Amino acid sequence: MMDVRALEAFEAAMSCGSMTAAAKQLNIAQPTVTRLVKELEAEVGFDLFHRNGPRITPTDKGLKFHEEARRVLGGLKLIRDRAEAIRSERQEALDIAATPTMAGGLVAPALQLLAEDLPQDVDLQTMTADHVVEALRNRTADLGIAGFPLDATGLVAHVLCESTLVVALSDRAARAYPDGRFPLRDLAGKRLISAGNRYRLRPLIDAAMQAAGIRPSGSITSNSSLNAIMAARAELGVAIIDPVTAYGIPVKGTTILPLDTPIPYLWGLFSDSHRVTTPAQTRFAEMFRQVCADLIPDCRFPNPSENDAIAQTSRMLP
Incomplete structure (x- = not known):
């Protein structure tokens, strides 16, 4: 199993642009960061950085691996946050993955409607539709919001919306x-x-x-x-x-x-089909539907079990 500290050192080096700055961010010695990154490179079997003295730049494989590392670390953060919420008995957190379009246009108004039901901690991450689906399947997000076409296999649509371009x-x-x-x-x-x-x-x-x-x-x-x-x-x-x-x-x-x-356009709010929906998630789904109805003229809400729109748009996938 990969060393979480090595992943965190790699993430910090990517974010800061140098081993020295990464060490300051993590509050550990610079040689320790360098050693952890080298150990990670040995484990994955390829270079993560090009090195030119103190300067580092990510390799192509390093950039691809960074996306995976971010998702893993995001999942670990989610676990830590949930554990802290259980320990302190505070209201459950809400973790949302959404495309930039959905995050910018619909999420904030839906959160606003939650009012006193808004959880203390909300994490909103923007990503492509494919990565939204992956975040739900990997359980690094509670809810995902994206437009079609997307591969919705194994997902539950809590809100399905249809309008036009x-x-x-x-x-x-x-x-x-x-x-x-x-x-x-x-x-x-x-x-x-x-x-x-x-x-x-x-x-x-x-x-x-x-x-x-x-x-x-x-x-x-x-x-x-x-x-x-x-x-x-x-x-x-x-x-x-x-x-x-x-x-x-x-x-x-x-x-x-x-x-x-x-010209039809469909989008929806989803969760993993094997995951239990919490009251906070259900409440957010209700507010999301209301925001879509209020903001989008002629917005319709087809029943996923009675409408073949998902299957039709999913055929456009490569």
Whole structure:
């Protein structure tokens, strides 16, 4: 079994950028940090850092291993926090893993609605949808929030939400649409701005344009819908984005319009199916559903057992 101290030394060295700074952070001697990292390298069988005198830079394998180490250490922190909560008999903690979109647009309002039921300790970590699922399966998070498609095998959907993609335009550009709706055909000859993940939103957008025979003049892609909104505000094109970012993180100077051709978008709040749901988690799920209903126009809540949306979107996975 790997030495937890070695993992902590590696994490500190990655965060601080040097063995000396890592030693100060951990309050141990610098040679001890160096020894622990070298022992970890010997155990995993590859170099974690490039060394140039006192300077260190992570290797490619070191960067990949860092993601795994962070999850392991996060799980250990969760265990320590839970043990402390049991010892002190304080209210249970709440650990949430969410994509940046969900964390930014929906989590804080849901926590606010908990009011006096808000746990003393809340840990919110942002990550990709795939890592949200992994955090739930590894039990380093109580609840996970992400958009589809995702591999929901072994997960329970406490809240399943469905809406449609929307358009973001600058306020000036939006004046051309006094009826408050953006015709998909108006993308012809304009630059399309969208999130660039080819397994998530973009295939749905491309399919809708292909069905309508529409070809944009160019594109701007980003890994963030918020970046797409900012580009639309600068009048660089037309942004087609998820409704959670659009309504949950409003940007001054932009107008959000529905499309005349609905493009579905689904998201949900999940937990591992083998994990007992606590009262705090159940209460948060209730508040999350309320926030989605309040913030997202036309938000629907399909029953996972009666709706095949999960299966349909999961087919888009590679």
